[in-house]
Amino acid sequence: MSEDVYEIRLTVNGVPRSARAPARRLLSDFLRHDLGLTGTHVGCEHGVCGCCTVLLDGAPVRSCLMFAVSARAHEVTTVEGLGGPDGSLGPVQRAFQECHALQCGFCTPGFLVAVTALVRDARAAGRAGPTEEEVLEGISGNLCRCTGYQNIVKAVHRAADLMAEHGAEDGGEP
Amino acid sequence: MTTRMFGEPIQRREDPRLLAGRGRYLDDLGHGALAAAFVRSPHAHARVLDIDVTDALDVDGLVAIYTYEDLPERVADPLPLLIPHPALTHGRTGYPLANGIVRHVGEPVAMVVATDPYVAEDIVDLIQVNFEPLPAVVGIENAVRAERLVHDDVPGNVGAHLVQEVGDAPLAVDTAPHRLEFRLDIERSASTPLEGRGVYARPDASDGSIRVYSSTQTSTSVRFAIAAKLGLPATKVEVIAPDVGGGFGVKIVHPWPEEILVSWAARVLGREVKWAEDRREHFVSSAHERGQVQFVRVGFDDEGRVLGLDVRFLHDHGAYTPYGIIVPIITSTQLLGPYKVGAYRAEFTSLYTNTVIVTPYRGAGRPQGVFCMERTMDRIAEHLGRDRAEVRSANFIQPHEFPYDQGLVFQDGRPLIYDSGNYPEALEKVKEMIGWDEFPGRQEKAAAQGRRLGIGLACYVEGTGVGPYEGGHVQVDSAGRVHVSTGLTSQGQGHGTVFAQIVAEELGVPIDAVEVTTGDTRRFSYAVGTFASRAAVLSGNAIALACRRLREKALRIAGEALEADPGDLEIVDGIVRVVGNPRTAIPLRTVAVLANPLRYAFDEEAVRATQFARSSGDDGPPVPEDDEPGLEGRDYYSPVRSTFASGMHAAVVEVDPDTAEVRILRYAVVHDCGRMINPTIVEGQVHGGVAQGIAGALYERMAYDESGQLLNASFMDFLMPYATEIPRITTGHLETPSPLNPLGIKGAGEAGVIPVSAVIASAIEDAEGIRIARMPISPDELFWLRRRAETGEVERTGVVKSDRAP
Ligand code: FES
Ligand code: FES
Numbered sequence: 001m002s003e004d005v006y007e008i009r010l011t012v013n014g015v016p017r018s019a020r021a022p023a024r025r026l027l028s029d030f031l032r033h034d035l036g037l038t039g040t041h042v043g044c045e046h047g048v049c050g051c052c053t054v055l056l057d058g059a060p061v062r063s064c065l066m067f068a069v070s071a072r073a074h075e076v077t078t079v080e081g082l083g084g085p086d087g088s089l090g091p092v093q094r095a096f097q098e099c100h101a102l103q104c105g106f107c108t109p110g111f112l113v114a115v116t117a118l119v120r121d122a123r124a125a126g127r128a129g130p131t132e133e134e135v136l137e138g139i140s141g142n143l144c145r146c147t148g149y150q151n152i153v154k155a156v157h158r159a160a161d162l163m164a165e166h167g168a169e170d171g172g173e174p
Numbered sequence: 175m176t177t178r179m180f181g182e183p184i185q186r187r188e189d190p191r192l193l194a195g196r197g198r199y200l201d202d203l204g205h206g207a208l209a210a211a212f213v214r215s216p217h218a219h220a221r222v223l224d225i226d227v228t229d230a231l232d233v234d235g236l237v238a239i240y241t242y243e244d245l246p247e248r249v250a251d252p253l254p255l256l257i258p259h260p261a262l263t264h265g266r267t268g269y270p271l272a273n274g275i276v277r278h279v280g281e282p283v284a285m286v287v288a289t290d291p292y293v294a295e296d297i298v299d300l301i302q303v304n305f306e307p308l309p310a311v312v313g314i315e316n317a318v319r320a321e322r323l324v325h326d327d328v329p330g331n332v333g334a335h336l337v338q339e340v341g342d343a344p345l346a347v348d349t350a351p352h353r354l355e356f357r358l359d360i361e362r363s364a365s366t367p368l369e370g371r372g373v374y375a376r377p378d379a380s381d382g383s384i385r386v387y388s389s390t391q392t393s394t395s396v397r398f399a400i401a402a403k404l405g406l407p408a409t410k411v412e413v414i415a416p417d418v419g420g421g422f423g424v425k426i427v428h429p430w431p432e433e434i435l436v437s438w439a440a441r442v443l444g445r446e447v448k449w450a451e452d453r454r455e456h457f458v459s460s461a462h463e464r465g466q467v468q469f470v471r472v473g474f475d476d477e478g479r480v481l482g483l484d485v486r487f488l489h490d491h492g493a494y495t496p497y498g499i500i501v502p503i504i505t506s507t508q509l510l511g512p513y514k515v516g517a518y519r520a521e522f523t524s525l526y527t528n529t530v531i532v533t534p535y536r537g538a539g540r541p542q543g544v545f546c547m548e549r550t551m552d553r554i555a556e557h558l559g560r561d562r563a564e565v566r567s568a569n570f571i572q573p574h575e576f577p578y579d580q581g582l583v584f585q586d587g588r589p590l591i592y593d594s595g596n597y598p599e600a601l602e603k604v605k606e607m608i609g610w611d612e613f614p615g616r617q618e619k620a621a622a623q624g625r626r627l628g629i630g631l632a633c634y635v636e637g638t639g640v641g642p643y644e645g646g647h648v649q650v651d652s653a654g655r656v657h658v659s660t661g662l663t664s665q666g667q668g669h670g671t672v673f674a675q676i677v678a679e680e681l682g683v684p685i686d687a688v689e690v691t692t693g694d695t696r697r698f699s700y701a702v703g704t705f706a707s708r709a710a711v712l713s714g715n716a717i718a719l720a721c722r723r724l725r726e727k728a729l730r731i732a733g734e735a736l737e738a739d740p741g742d743l744e745i746v747d748g749i750v751r752v753v754g755n756p757r758t759a760i761p762l763r764t765v766a767v768l769a770n771p772l773r774y775a776f777d778e779e780a781v782r783a784t785q786f787a788r789s790s791g792d793d794g795p796p797v798p799e800d801d802e803p804g805l806e807g808r809d810y811y812s813p814v815r816s817t818f819a820s821g822m823h824a825a826v827v828e829v830d831p832d833t834a835e836v837r838i839l840r841y842a843v844v845h846d847c848g849r850m851i852n853p854t855i856v857e858g859q860v861h862g863g864v865a866q867g868i869a870g871a872l873y874e875r876m877a878y879d880e881s882g883q884l885l886n887a888s889f890m891d892f893l894m895p896y897a898t899e900i901p902r903i904t905t906g907h908l909e910t911p912s913p914l915n916p917l918g919i920k921g922a923g924e925a926g927v928i929p930v931s932a933v934i935a936s937a938i939e940d941a942e943g944i945r946i947a948r949m950p951i952s953p954d955e956l957f958w959l960r961r962r963a964e965t966g967e968v969e970r971t972g973v974v975k976s977d978r979a980p
Contacts, residue, residue: 002234024292038202039195041419043368044453048889051368079195093193097185100854103862104666105192106199106368106419140896143889145368145420146666147858148865148926149897 010071012037013081021068028052030068031078039079039109043143050142053110054078060117060141079109082116091166092116095159096152103146111142111152119160129160179678179685180917183854187685188670197417200372200389200450207374207446208237210436211294213284213301214459215276218310218528218882219324222272222303225284230300235293238443239301240285240435242271248403249438253429257498261336264328265495266526270431276305277324277493278529279882280458282431287439287447310528310882314467314488317525324493324526333491334499334524338506340581341517346482350473354553359948360542360931362465362490362876363869365535366894367665369419370451371460373433375440383410386437389418391426392703393693394661399429400437408699411437415693421665422866423534424461426705427497457887462876463501463535465490466542470550478554478565481516485509485546489524490532497533499524503585504539504637510580510590511547511635512597512820513569518582528882534705536866537927540636545949548632548932552939556971562631562936563605570597577913585706586640588815593920594910595820597633600844603906604631607842608824617940626829627839628941632929633822638847638921639711639912643812645700646717648677648724650805652770652779654748654763656681656688660713661701663693667859667923669709672851673717676917680721681728682745683762700810707819707921710851715915716811724807728765731805735760735768766805771796817912819920821845823864823929827937834956836872836938838901846908848920856922857905863926865900870927871934871950873899945969 009018012035019034026045031037031054043051045064052064055077063076082090089097092115102108118138122130130138135156144152191197213225227239242250253267272283283303288294309322311331316322320330347353374387384406390396390413397413404411418425432449440447451460468487474480489502506520551569555562571578573596580590605611613629620627649657658677664670674688691697692713702712729740732750736743736758744753751759764782772783781787785796797803826840843860850856873893877885886892911918935946938956944963948955962968 022292032202033205036205037195038199039197041199041369042201043419044889046453046888046890049368079193083194087194089190089193096193097189100186100858102186102189102192102666103668103858104367104369104418104420105188105197106666108192109195112193136898140898143368143894143896145366145422145866145894146862148861148863148903149900150861150902151858153897 006069008068008072010073011075013077023067023069025068026064027066027068027071028063031063031076037078037080041106041109043106048143049107050110050114051107053113053142055113055117058117060114077113079112082112091162092119092159095155095162099151099155099158101147101151101155107142107144111139111144114139114142115156115159118156119163122160123163128164129157179675180851181849182675183852184671184675186668186671186855187674188668199369199417199419200374200387203387203416204374204446204448207448208287208289208443209291209294210439210447210449211286211291211298212282213286213298213303214455215272215279215281215283217276217305217307218279218312219308220276220305221308222274222276222283223306224304226302226304229302230297233293233297233300235289236297237287237289238439239297240271240439241283242269242273245271248405249434253431253496254399255498256496257500259334259498262334262495262499264333265498266325266328266333267496268494270434279884280455280530282459285435285439287443312527312529312878312880312882314465314490314525317490317527318488318523324528328526331526332523333495333526336499336503337519337521338582339519343482343484343517343519346517347471347473347484350481351475352557353471353473354557355471356553357947358468358470358546358549360464360466360545361950362462363535363874364462364876365422365424367420367422367424370453370456371425371430371432372450373436374446374448375437376446377440377444379444384437384441385412385414386433387414387416388433389425390415390428391421391663391665391705392428393663393695394699394701395703396428396433397695400434403429403434404438404441413695415663418663418665421704422536423463423538423705425665426703427461427533453889454887457892458530458884461531461533462492463532464542464870465532466505468546470546472550472554474554476558477568478558478560479568480513483515483550484519486521489522490527491524492527492529492531494531496531500585501532501534501539505543507582507584507590508540508635508637509543509547511544512571512595512633513547514571515569529878536863536924538706538924540634540928541867541870541931544632544634544929545932545935548929549935549947552936563601563610566633567598567601571595573598584637584816586816591815592635592818593912593914595635595818595846596908596910597820600820600822600846600908601633603908604822604824604842604844607844607904607906608826608840610824613826624831626831626941627826628829628937628939629824629826630933630936630940631822631824632932632936634928635818635820636707636925636928637816638707638819639813639817640706640708641813642702643810644702644712644716645698645808645810646713646720647698647808648717648720648806650724650762650766652763652767654687654761656683658688658717659691659694659697660717661693661695661698662704662709662713665704667709668852668855672710672855673714675851676714676718677721680718681725683748687748707923707925709923711813711817711915711919711921712811714851714919715917716809718917719809719811720807722807723809724805727769727807728762728805731765731768732760769805770803811915813914817848817914817920819847819922819925821925823933825933825937827934827941829938829941829956834953834960836953836956838868841901841903843903843926844906844908845925846910847922847925848912849909849918850907851919853907856907859922860905860926861903863924864903864930865895867927867930868900868934869895871931873950875950939971943971945971
């Protein structure tokens with residue numbers, strides 16, 4: 001027995017990509033193993049840990065709960081797409097470094113992606129950044145076993161500050 | 175002056191890569207490798223009657239299926255018992271694949287290799303294993319009753335029995351003015367790093383070697399284990415720990431069946447093979463910790479000073495004992511905390527059950543010991559109607575009493591002698607931070623509004639930096655870059671930063687010139703591993719010593735080149751110069767060139783070191799006797815015994831009068847790990863540890879049913895806390911240097927987790943007035959505890975009466 005494979009075309013981090021994969025290939029595995037974008041991590045494969053979070057047309061989704069074929073023709077943003085084109089770190093990434101918001105770094109890509117959307121939405125609503133409650137709520141779909149979250153919360157606020165300092169052109173617009 | 179680096183809260187140097195998504199974790203490697211998957215036992219205890227692979231054979235992409243019968247000698251042997259101990263009279267280990275019998279759900283029975291992980295898992299589902307289920311032993315009570323056995327040849331299910339004592343504790347208890355007797359329970363939990371285990375093996379047919387990547391806490395020891403199992407000289411095996419997504423203890427265990435089997439299969443097949451554990455596998459086939467039942471007898475005087483402490487406890491070590499009895503040994507020794515007790519006796523029985531193996535999880539037996547001691551302190555205070563802080567204070571070892579010999583043997587086989595500490599100051603500090611003295615007023619006010627507040631406190635001492643040794647190698651290249659390596663591994667502790675800080679400080683080089691490698695046996699092959707908060711102490715000091723050697727050599731060579739006395743030289747910003755005359759100078763990179771006498775000028779810099787360019791001042795050989803070419807230093811640090819970090823935590827909780835939900839309003843930590851290399855990183859370790867402690871106190875447990883099924887083997891059911899459950903933690907530091915090592919440091923990795931269950935139990939008890947003797951505690955359990963307190967089934971606090979151990 002062998003499986004049918006499908007041509008899957010989508011846009012990842014602004015670049016059109018395509019690869020062939022069977023219908024049951026998870027988006028997380030497709031990104032990691034078929035496209036070689038291993039920054040997106042897999043911590044549970046049942047939708048709880050948030051390590052695999054990516055933006056699908058700008059909204060955070062768990063790529064382990066979605067088939068790659070369903071992402072056809074959509075736009076996906078992964079952690080690899082959060083920095084500047086020159087390889088510099090984006091504001092959320094810089095905030096995480098400044099605030100020591102990562103230790104082993106395994107959960108980090110999922111947080112960075114979720115936080116990017118969180119801060120962007122708060123700013124789009126005309127505010128300087130998310131409130132403390134919004135931050136807790138916004139990251140409450142992501143597990144971290146190392147940091148105890150305190151520095152992550154700090155980093156979210158710092159990311160909002162950095163975005164405010166640098167204006168919208170400096171990231172936060174995927 | 176070079177900027178000071180040791181002690182500075184600098185940003186981590188490993189972060190840019192990890193933040194950009196360029197980390198290299200195990201499953202990011204080996205694109206195109208064959209995939210391994212395992213058939214695992216669905217039974218807690220069963221005989222394997224037959225394995226039928228017929229249905230699997232025509233699956234496209236199948237490469238191989240292996241069962242126990244296929245394994246050659248050595249690979250087929252039982253896994254090693256890593257830490258033998260004379261008290262472990264009935265140590266048992268499993269086989270890489272089940273040899274006729276399985277003893278816990280999740281034990282590997284067959285291995286599948288296929289072209290793709292999806293296909294490998296399909297094949298696993300098609301393999302039919304015929305089991306004959308046997309009665310399972312689950313839970314400490316059943317294990318000790320021993321109506322059924324986990325191993326036929328282990329009577330009573332007893333793997334080990336150990337007594338340690340100082341003085342005559344039973345007598346001291348019996349003759350003390352006050353006596354108490356009670357039972358305490360702690361349930362199972364587990365490390366649960368977000369990245370599971372994983373192995374990726376790359377055989378090289380041309381020279382018969384193999385390179386293995388493993389998500390491990392000890393690459394050097396995995397290397398020796400694989401070499402032994404595969405019958406290879408260690409020189410043919412290299413093991414690398416790539417980026418590791420958290421360890422917390424579970425990845426110190428080795429060799430895991432998968433490490434051996436994947437390496438073996440890769441060699442047999444002549445192909446790269448990879449296995450990455452999934453979440454369910456991690457729950458049922460890695461390791462757990464914590465489960466104990468403790469029976470305490472304590473005798474004390476009117477001030478609350480402990481005169482005798484007699485503790486018996488039962489420890490559940492699961493189906494096998496590959497890691498020996500380290501966990502209960504640590505419980506029984508670290509139980510004493512910052513206190514001097516008159517006479518002490520600890521007796522434990524370590525028991526087999528048909529559950530996942532129990533090996534160290536961050537804290538490693540200490541949370542249980544501290545729970546026992548701190549609950550005891552609270553009981554004494556309650557009994558005497560004294561302040562809980564005051565009772566602790568009455569029992570403290572005083573600052574002038576160090577080194578303090580507890581008279582026991584610690585987990586490293588060395589005497590339990592505390593090196594330094596300042597417990598009274600730590601207590602004062604934590605009381606102030608949490609508002610201890612003002613709390614009764616606050617509590618009363620809250621009560622008037624119908625709110626239930628409670629405050630709790632707990633103290634601990636943590637033996638850190640255990641031996642036997644670690645090493646460090648430091649090399650300056652001719653571009654002035656400093657390459658540092660040490661054999662132990664990293665799982666997020668920021669070693670790449672703190673070791674670089676040590677090097678920058680010791681050598682006087684810019685930190686950006688320093689590059690650190692850990693956990694790669696190609697770079698450093700002698701090491702023990704990362705556990706017991708030992709990395710900073712052991713490798714940190716070894717690297718500092720290696721730097722000192724390198725520095726001495728650099729000054730000698732520079733002295734010759736500058737015609738100056740090495741004693742008059744200093745290194746600043748990577749340049750060796752004469753003190754007070756900074757223009758007489760030579761860059762370290764040039765010293766590195768001169769340190770390696772050359773025949774061939776392979777680049778511009780190298781010209782200086784060639785034989786006709788060097789002045790031949792004397793008749794000695796170009797490389798003097800007792801010297802080596804190159805600007806390098808290597809050294810080892812092997813401590814006589816452990817360092818002892820300490821700390822105190824306090825918390826204020828609010829308990830909902832209706833739902834019994836517990837909310838932590840404030841959490842304060844005072845932490846003393848000696849001199850800090852990087853306070854930001856230490857604080858991060860504390861935060862993470864406390865979060866795991868809170869998880870273990872209020873949310874996480876391993877829910878086994880009586881047949882040995884783990885009912886909550888997923889993140890849906892095992893409640894790892896999110897940001898919404900973890901409070902803000904305020905941290906205060908003391909820095910009492912250790913006199914035992916050159917840098918004066920102790921370890922910091924595990925501390926945060928250790929006293930949390932004790933603190934939270936104390937605070938809930940204070941809020942509720944109901945005795946808390948079992949952790950973790952869920953709202954549901956607290957709710958029923960209240961009900962039972964109403965009917966008098968459960969004791970309320972403040973009712974003075976000594977209860978009997980069952
Ligand atoms: S891997 Fe997708 S949520 Fe955990
Ligand atoms: S940094 Fe390790 S899991 Fe979050």
